[in-house]
Amino acid sequence: MKSEPNDYSIDDLEKDGQEPWDGVRNYQARNFMRDEMREGDLVFFYHSNIPEPGIVGTGRVCSKAYPDPTAFDTTDPHYDPKSDPNNPTWFLVDVCFEKKLSQALTLNQMREDVELEGMLVTKRGNRLSVTPVDQKHAAHILSLV
DNA sequence: GCCAACGTTGGC
DNA sequence: GCCAACGTTGGC
Numbered sequence: 001m002k003s004e005p006n007d008y009s010i011d012d013l014e015k016d017g018q019e020p021w022d023g024v025r026n027y028q029a030r031n032f033m034r035d036e037m038r039e040g041d042l043v044f045f046y047h048s049n050i051p052e053p054g055i056v057g058t059g060r061v062c063s064k065a066y067p068d069p070t071a072f073d074t075t076d077p078h079y080d081p082k083s084d085p086n087n088p089t090w091f092l093v094d095v096c097f098e099k100k101l102s103q104a105l106t107l108n109q110m111r112e113d114v115e116l117e118g119m120l121v122t123k124r125g126n127r128l129s130v131t132p133v134d135q136k137h138a139a140h141i142l143s144l145v
Numbered sequence: 146g147c148c149a150a151c152g153t154t155g156g157c
Numbered sequence: 158g159c160c161a162a163c164g165t166t167g168g169c
Binding site for chain 1: 165166167168169
Binding site: 127 | 149
């Protein structure tokens, strides 16, 4: 799961302990959260839009998927007038802090690692903020950090 | 700050 | 339903 650290960082998650992953307005990312993610699933926390983007920590999915309340909040920047509260468009899960890495696993390192070949987040032009990670890729990442 | 990638919007 | 225009993401 990507986040710009200026907006929400691994340190923020460590401090908060748990955070609703709100504001996602992309159908593919929504589908992963709503349909694929389960409580207890491992999450890699990725810092984007910085000089050295990469994985900076781990977390866990710690709620079932539920409607994103910011979609109904007219004062929220992610307000979506087309999302009907009776039939919500946007869903999210809560993410709980697990661990901050002593050293980030950078995007460059992931791209150079043949074991991580094909990992979605390493692909050029990938803009999805929530992407699935293969079991074998996840296991390898855990062996590195 | 630039720009490639790509999703969304809206005219037709 | 096509596609040009536009907006956003995010690496560089």
